[in-house]
Structures are given as structure tokens and as C-alpha cells.
Amino acid sequence: MHKSVRLIFILASLLLAFAARAENWPSRLIKATIPFGAGSAADVVPRLVFDRLATELGQPIVIENRVGAGGTLGTAVVAKADPDGYSIIAHSSALTIAPAIFPNLTYDATKDLASVLMIGSSANVMIVPNSRPWKTVQDFIAGAKAKPGSISFGSVGIGSAVHISSEKFRLAAGVEATHVPYRGGSEVIADILGARIDFYFCPLATALPLIREAQVRALLVSTPKRVPDLPDVPTPLEAGLKDADSAIWFGVFMPSKTPRDIVEKFHAAGVKVLTESAMQDSLKKLGVEAMPMTPSEMDDLVKRETAANMELIKAAGIKQ
Numbered sequence: 001m002h003k004s005v006r007l008i009f010i011l012a013s014l015l016l017a018f019a020a021r022a023e024n025w026p027s028r029l030i031k032a033t034i035p036f037g038a039g040s041a042a043d044v045v046p047r048l049v050f051d052r053l054a055t056e057l058g059q060p061i062v063i064e065n066r067v068g069a070g071g072t073l074g075t076a077v078v079a080k081a082d083p084d085g086y087s088i089i090a091h092s093s094a095l096t097i098a099p100a101i102f103p104n105l106t107y108d109a110t111k112d113l114a115s116v117l118m119i120g121s122s123a124n125v126m127i128v129p130n131s132r133p134w135k136t137v138q139d140f141i142a143g144a145k146a147k148p149g150s151i152s153f154g155s156v157g158i159g160s161a162v163h164i165s166s167e168k169f170r171l172a173a174g175v176e177a178t179h180v181p182y183r184g185g186s187e188v189i190a191d192i193l194g195a196r197i198d199f200y201f202c203p204l205a206t207a208l209p210l211i212r213e214a215q216v217r218a219l220l221v222s223t224p225k226r227v228p229d230l231p232d233v234p235t236p237l238e239a240g241l242k243d244a245d246s247a248i249w250f251g252v253f254m255p256s257k258t259p260r261d262i263v264e265k266f267h268a269a270g271v272k273v274l275t276e277s278a279m280q281d282s283l284k285k286l287g288v289e290a291m292p293m294t295p296s297e298m299d300d301l302v303k304r305e306t307a308a309n310m311e312l313i314k315a316a317g318i319k320q
Contacts, residue, residue: 025085025262026059032252033089034065035074037184040156041122041203042071045250045288046090049119049270052279056269061088070159072098072105079107083255085262088116093161093249096305100313101159101320109253110306115298116263117252117270120288123227124165124248125207126220129195137219137239140199144175151177154188154200158320164309165201165222165246167316172236172244192216203248204229204287222246229287249291251298267295 032050036042047063054061066074071094081087095109107113126137134140144151153170155163158181170177180197182188185206191197193215201222202210208229210216218233224245226235236244252270254263273279274290283289293301 023261025265026057028086029060029062030054030057030086030088032061032063033074033078033087034063035067035071035089035091036065036094037067038065040185041205041248041286042090042092042094042250044205045119045122045283045286046252048282048286049273049279050090052273052276053270056273057266070094070098070101070157072102075109075113076106078253079109079112079255081255083257083259085254085258085266087255088266089113089253090119091251091253093247093305094159095251095253096302097159097161097164097309097313099306100310101318110299110303112256113253113302114256114258114263115251115293115295115302116254116266117274117295118291118293118298119250119252119270119274120283121223121247121249121291122287122289123204124162124201124222124246125204125211125218125227125230125233126165126169126199126222127192127202127207127210127216127218128199129192130215130217131195132198132217134217134219137234137241140219141173141175144173144177148176149178151175151199152180152197153177154180154182154191154197156185156188157181157183158318159313161246161248162201162203163318164312166199167318168244168246168312169201169220169222169236169241171312171316172241205285208287227287249301250288263295 034043050061075089078087078089128134134143153166155166188200192200211218218230220239221227221230221233221235224235
């Protein structure tokens with residue numbers, strides 16, 4: 001057989017094999033990696049969706065929390081996994097922060113991962129201890145400027161989404177503040193309640209019970225629009241803070257070479273689940289709002305945010 005004919009035959013065979021694999025997908029369990037700790041917003045939100053999505057796809061979705069290095073350990077595993085549609089990762093906007101924090105990553109999220117499903121987005125809420133005198137964000141900024149270097153804030157790690165919200169606020173407000181990274185959100189909350197740190201940009205779902213029970217005071221939401229559950233808490237722009245908006249989003253990704261038919265099939269099943277009224281109600285209780293996007297639009301979002309966070313992190317002088 002002539003070499004060119006043989007090559008065409010091989011390519012045709014591979015295409016048929018990929019088509020058959022996509023048509024039969026999924027035929028076994030799907031392994032989902034969550035690169036953050038159990039109980040975090042980045043864990044709870046996708047678990048809720050995966051539970052319903054497993055039924056829709058007709059196959060179980062087995063979840064593994066692979067924690068470490070700002071979510072990069074678990075991401076690296078999935079980025080290099082077999083692109084057969086059975087290895088997925090549920091990530092957050094932290095995906096676009098990591099490249100600026102960890103310069104020696106073994107993967108490039110903009111090239112090695114394919115966006116599959118946008119679950120939704122949520123706000124962070126700037127909370128302060130009740131014992132502090134600040135009633136508004138303007139009070140806070142004035143107090144911080146009156147005593148430079150006296151303010152501290154917590155996060156769930158260097159380069160985390162809540163850390164970035166804090167830094168964007170700090171830069172826009174022109175205040176000095178000491179960053180105190182913690183291993184988990186519960187530790188940050190404990191020190192806010194104990195007034196050992198001054199503020200925390202807390203995920204909305206975690207912040208709401210604390211605010212409603214008057215355990216902390218909310219001064220600001222991180223999103224461009226006010227949060228329905230906190231109608232009296234202003235946005236950054238309303239507080240006179242330019243370029244301080246930030247939101248946490250949650251999405252699902254696969255290795256970039258996964259057949260497009262599989263990506264589209266997962267996306268369609270996910271959209272169906274996300275548009276169910278029961279799922280929307282459950283997500284709203286977690287402070288998550290719909291953020292409809294196609295996989296291509298998600299890819300573009302990841303690229304834009306990665307570039308923007310590179311600039312922000314350099315300006316803020318954030319280092320691992």
C-alpha cells in the first residue's frame with residue numbers, strides 16, 4: 001500500500017474511532033477532581049450540580065478533592081489526563097490567578113484545558129468584626145488611612161479569589177493592609193469573630209448566616225451589581241472605588257484534546273440541569289447566580305482574566 005494511502009487510511013480510522021467514542025460517551029463512571037478542600041464554596045457548588053448531572057448522563061460522577069498549591073496540583077493532573085471525557089475538573093476563577101502566582105506550572109490552562117460548563121458566579125462580601133467602629137466602607141477607609149499599617153485582612157491562601165478581591169479593594173481604596181493567609185475559610189471566620197483580623201472578603205454563601213445573625217458587619221459586596229440578599233450593602237463603584245469589582249465563578253473543564261462532541265454533549269446536559277427550577281433555587285441559596293456561557297465564551301473569559309490578573313498581581317506585589 002502506498003504511504004500516502006496508508007496515512008489516509010490511518011487518519012480515517014482514528015477519526016472513526018474518535019467519533020465512535022464520542023457517540024458512546026459516557027459508558028462508564030466519570031472522575032471529577034475538585035482542587036480545593038471539602039466544604040469550601042468551590043467544593044459545595046459543583047458537588048450539588050454533579051449529583052444531579054450524574055443522573056442526567058446516566059453514569060456516576062466520582063469526586064476527588066486533590067488539594068494543594070492554590071488548586072494547581074489537581075489542575076495539573078487533569079490537564080495531562082487522557083482526553084476521553086472521563087477526567088474532568090471543577091474549578092473556580094482561581095484558575096486564572098494561579099499562573100501569576102506560580103510561574104513554573106507544568107500546564108497552561110489556556111491551552112491544556114477546554115472549557116465545558118459555566119455553573120455560575122457569586123459575590124464576596126467584605127465583613128468586619130462587630131467590635132470595630134466602622135459602620136460604612138468610607139468609615140473603614142478613613143480609619144485605615146488615619147493609622148497606616150494597622151489594618152490586617154484574611155484569605156484562604158495567597159492568590160485565592162478572596163485574596164484577589166481584597167487586593168483589588170486595597171489598591172482602589174489606597175490603603176495599606178497586612179495579608180494573613182489561612183489554610184481554610186473556617187479559620188479566617190474564627191479570627192474575624194475574635195477580632196484578631198480586621199476584614200475578610202468572604203464568599204456570599206458563608207457570609208450570609210453570619211450577617212443575618214449580626215455576628216459580623218457587611219460593608220461592601222465585590223460585584224458590579226448589588227446582591228439581592230444584601231440590598232443595603234453597596235458595590236465598589238457605588239462606594240467610589242474604580243476597578244475594584246471581582247466575582248467568583250465556578251466552571252467545569254476537560255483536557256483540551258477531548259473530542260468536541262463530548263464537550264458539547266456534557267455542556268448540553270449541564271445546561272439542562274442548570275435551567276431546572278429546583279437546581280436554580282438550590283444554587284440561589286448558596287448565593288450563586290446563573291452566568292450563561294458557551295464553551296468558547298468560557299475559553300475567552302479564561303484568557304482575558306488570566307492576562308488581567310497577571311497585571312493586578314504584579315501591581316499589588318503579590319508573591320508566593
